[in-house]
Amino acid sequence: MSILSVEHLTHGFGDRAIFDDVSFRLLAGEHIGLVGANGEGKSTFMNIITGRLLPDEGNIEWAKNVKVGYLDQHAVLREGMTIRDVLADAFSGLYALEARMNELYLKMGEASPEEMDELMEETGTIQDLLTNHDFYMIDAKIEEVARALGLIDLGLERDVTELSGGQRTKILLGKLLLEKPDILLLDEPTNYLDEEHISWLKTYLQNYENAFILISHDIPFLNSVVNIIYHMDGSNHSLDRYVGDYDKFLEVYEMKKSQREAAYNRQQQEIAQLKDFVARNKARVATRNMAMSRQKKLDSMDIIEKVQEKPKPEFNFKVARTPGRILFETKELIIGYDEPLSSPLNITMERGEKIVLTGANGIGKTTLLKSILGLIPALGGSVEEGENLEIGYFEQEMPADIDTTCLQEIWNEFPAFTQYEVRSALAKCGLTTKHIESKCRVLSGGEQAKVRLCKLINRESNLLVLDEPTNHLDVDAKSELLRALKDYRGSILMVCHEPEFYSELATRVIDCTKWTTKVV
Numbered sequence: 001m002s003i004l005s006v007e008h009l010t011h012g013f014g015d016r017a018i019f020d021d022v023s024f025r026l027l028a029g030e031h032i033g034l035v036g037a038n039g040e041g042k043s044t045f046m047n048i049i050t051g052r053l054l055p056d057e058g059n060i061e062w063a064k065n066v067k068v069g070y071l072d073q074h075a076v077l078r079e080g081m082t083i084r085d086v087l088a089d090a091f092s093g094l095y096a097l098e099a100r101m102n103e104l105y106l107k108m109g110e111a112s113p114e115e116m117d118e119l120m121e122e123t124g125t126i127q128d129l130l131t132n133h134d135f136y137m138i139d140a141k142i143e144e145v146a147r148a149l150g151l152i153d154l155g156l157e158r159d160v161t162e163l164s165g166g167q168r169t170k171i172l173l174g175k176l177l178l179e180k181p182d183i184l185l186l187d188e189p190t191n192y193l194d195e196e197h198i199s200w201l202k203t204y205l206q207n208y209e210n211a212f213i214l215i216s217h218d219i220p221f222l223n224s225v226v227n228i229i230y231h232m233d234g235s236n237h238s239l240d241r242y243v244g245d246y247d248k249f250l251e252v253y254e255m256k257k258s259q260r261e262a263a264y265n266r267q268q269q270e271i272a273q274l275k276d277f278v279a280r281n282k283a284r285v286a287t288r289n290m291a292m293s294r295q296k297k298l299d300s301m302d303i304i305e306k307v308q309e310k311p312k313p314e315f316n317f318k319v320a321r322t323p324g325r326i327l328f329e330t331k332e333l334i335i336g337y338d339e340p341l342s343s344p345l346n347i348t349m350e351r352g353e354k355i356v357l358t359g360a361n362g363i364g365k366t367t368l369l370k371s372i373l374g375l376i377p378a379l380g381g382s383v384e385e386g387e388n389l390e391i392g393y394f395e396q397e398m399p400a401d402i403d404t405t406c407l408q409e410i411w412n413e414f415p416a417f418t419q420y421e422v423r424s425a426l427a428k429c430g431l432t433t434k435h436i437e438s439k440c441r442v443l444s445g446g447e448q449a450k451v452r453l454c455k456l457i458n459r460e461s462n463l464l465v466l467d468e469p470t471n472h473l474d475v476d477a478k479s480e481l482l483r484a485l486k487d488y489r490g491s492i493l494m495v496c497h498e499p500e501f502y503s504e505l506a507t508r509v510i511d512c513t514k515w516t517t518k519v520v
Helices: 042-049 083-108 113-132 135-148 165-179 195-206 219-225 246-281 288-300 365-373 406-413 419-428 445-457 475-487
Strands: 002-013 016-027 031-035 057-062 068-071 183-187 211-215 228-233 238-243 326-334 348-350 354-358 380-385 391-394 463-467 491-495 508-511
Touching: 002 042, 016 211, 016 238, 031 042, 031 219, 031 246, 042 183, 042 211, 068 165, 083 113, 083 135, 083 165, 113 135, 135 165, 165 195, 195 219, 219 246, 228 246, 238 246, 246 288, 326 365, 348 491, 354 365, 365 391, 365 463, 365 491, 391 445, 406 419, 406 445, 419 445, 445 475
Parallel strands: 031 211, 031 228, 068 183, 183 211, 354 491, 354 508, 391 463, 463 491
Antiparallel strands: 002 016, 002 057, 228 238, 326 348, 326 380
16 A cells, blocks of 8 residues: 655755656555765655645645654754653643543533533543553653663653753654654664664664655665665656665666666767768768668667766865874863763873774763863863874764855865865865855755865864764765775774774774763
8 A cells, every 4th residue: 555655746946956757655564765865855855745845846645644753853852841741742642632531521510411421422432542542551651762762861851952962863763653653754863873772773663564764874774674765866856766775776776877878888889870971971962861861860869868977075184294192181081061971081092093982872972072172161170282283173063053155164264265176175075066055054964064074174184073974974975984084194083873984993992981970
């Protein structure tokens, strides 16, 4: 049975086309991976099918009475809401039924016999619904999911606005799983999740009986949970279906691309031969008819378009002069804001080291980076920097209210660059002309990350401080970043939750759960 049908979808932003006459269907029980390079329109597609965005053309039709649950990258939680409030909101429909039932009980005190019969019938129906949906086990269900996602130890009465991005993602995910929708729509759910909870989510999705559509650039995760791939191809604004996991899709896609390239080359050779024959023979009486026949063949030929390769990013970090042997040293450093996030820390980093910080979200990894960089004051202790230190810092996100274009953002950082140099620098990071002239805030998470990387690679450094640099990056960009970091002759201090990314790179891995004061 088809849960969702999308027909003849066309959409774009300004003169930038995203989809051109795209069709899509989702069948009951399908586990779909939605893949494509950064900025190809994956999140836009999710917004269109959930009704948050109206397409330029096309028809979106859901099956009747389908319950849809959507976890997006940019969901907002209100101040004053506790973790328990957000999770309990998954059952808002049942709480409304309970309120209606209590209202009916109050009316019974003044009801006539006829009205009493009607009231009893309605309350009986509501009571059956509440019982069938395990209404009286809601607290147990909330605690079960909260425990699985590591939320119990944060305190279910905690205000959600006090939490880190990763912790908020877990709460939204928990609410979604409690809702048990007929279809899950998950937009990069592993961003900001730590290894333990990614593993739990993987098992949950593997056993999930209903359908889901998953956007993810985490290929091992994708391979383990999906059975259908839909690929967004930006070169022709299409959406193509492949049966199997990501590896199977890649195998078939590369084969199709090779076949198309071969067909294009054969046709180009044939066109060249026909044009040559026509040019040599159209003026001769004896061969004019043959030349006209070949010209007709040329005119009626269906031209195969050349496969347009999307520009792949190229990251090459510039290295500053050699620093001293000790890059930095913390002495009894205590990090935090209103209260300590760590026990006293004594960390020394030497030249040439590539250190990775791991551990659950919200325990202070980003705070540690900012304390070492002097961006926030320590609550105790000190940080001593070594000599000749030139630091390149990659933050997790751009400011939400950023109002500059990509062009302006790089120009502000490098005012001496010509316009050509700015455009060339952004193009090397895999951004097209359309991206370059767009406001940063309308770009996808991956495109914004490429703008921040562009700043980093165009300034000399001997220590890169990277806060979850792989979040949002597509497969090609992530692969190129790993290559560039391996080749980098400076030192690296990085927060990362992807062992498959950092395992070949790290000279030392520090588990931050061993010094945090936060319960994880």
